[in-house]
Amino acid sequence: AQKVTQAQTEISVVEKEDVTLDCVYETRDTTYYLFWYKQPPSGELVFLIRRNSFDEQNEISGRYSWNFQKSTSSFNFTITASQVVDSAVYFCALSEGSRGANNLFFGTGTRLTVIP
Amino acid sequence: AAGVIQSPRHLIKEKRETATLKCYPIPRHDTVYWYQQGPGQDPQFLISFYEKMQSDKGSIPDRFSAQQFSDYHSELNMSSLELGDSALYFCASVGDSTDTQYFGPGTRLTVL
Numbered sequence: 001a002q003k004v005t006q007a008q009t010e011i012s013v014v015e016k017e018d019v020t021l022d023c024v025y026e027t028r029d030t031t032y033y034l035f036w037y038k039q040p041p042s043g044e045l046v047f048l049i050r051r052n053s054f055d056e057q058n059e060i061s062g063r064y065s066w067n068f069q070k071s072t073s074s075f076n077f078t079i080t081a082s083q084v085v086d087s088a089v090y091f092c093a094l095s096e097g098s099r100g101a102n103n104l105f106f107g108t109g110t111r112l113t114v115i116p
Numbered sequence: 117a118a119g120v121i122q123s124p125r126h127l128i129k130e131k132r133e134t135a136t137l138k139c140y141p142i143p144r145h146d147t148v149y150w151y152q153q154g155p156g157q158d159p160q161f162l163i164s165f166y167e168k169m170q171s172d173k174g175s176i177p178d179r180f181s182a183q184q185f186s187d188y189h190s191e192l193n194m195s196s197l198e199l200g201d202s203a204l205y206f207c208a209s210v211g212d213s214t215d216t217q218y219f220g221p222g223t224r225l226t227v228l
Contacts, residue, residue: 043204043222044219044220044222045208046219047217050215091159095217101132102172103149103161103172106162110127
């Protein structure tokens with residue numbers, strides 16, 4: 001069965017600090033996709049990043065970077081030089097199968113508070 | 117760029133009433149998903165449609181039904197509403213050229 005675990009319930013950092021959000025997943029599929037979504041206080045779900053199971057290359061996109069390691073089933077997300085606008089709940093999600101657009105299984109979320 | 121549209125954004129109903137939520141996917145997106153997010157919880161998958169046919173089903177109560185129409189918009193019909201149905205309901209859409217679900221702003225349903 002599939003499962004996504006975000007052990008960090010809440011994190012607080014001071015503005016300009018770097019912060020890493022942890023995500024560990026379980027799946028029996030060999031083909032799957034992993035996502036990070038952001039949910040600000042306004043409530044919408046905003047897509048941030050996507051990675052498929054065949055691509056372990058870690059990348060940086062602006063202030064965001066991610067570390068995907070199949071050996072440890074982890075997909076961690078880092079925000080560099082955090083800003084107050086980064087305050088939100090961040091969800092890690094898993095989609096099984098060759099089509100990344102199959103239904104998503106979400107972790108329980110990590111609430112990030114960036115203190116000015 | 118056009119996004120997913122959901123209506124209404126807020127809805128207040130009494131117990132045992134019915135509600136209909138609407139979702140208009142991003143143009144040229146043929147797949148629609150519905151999720152329910154209870155207070156302080158993560159979104160839970162309810163049901164999905166691909167090319168107007170139900171493609172997958174999650175934890176959707178029997179009191180709920182949904183369909184996708186010829187213009188690809190979708191409606192979630194909820195009957196005999198219960199207090200526990202109070203939640204944020206999200207619709208997401210996907211097209212053939214993308215592997216990412218893009219979410220609408222959600223409909224906040226309150227059952228009194």
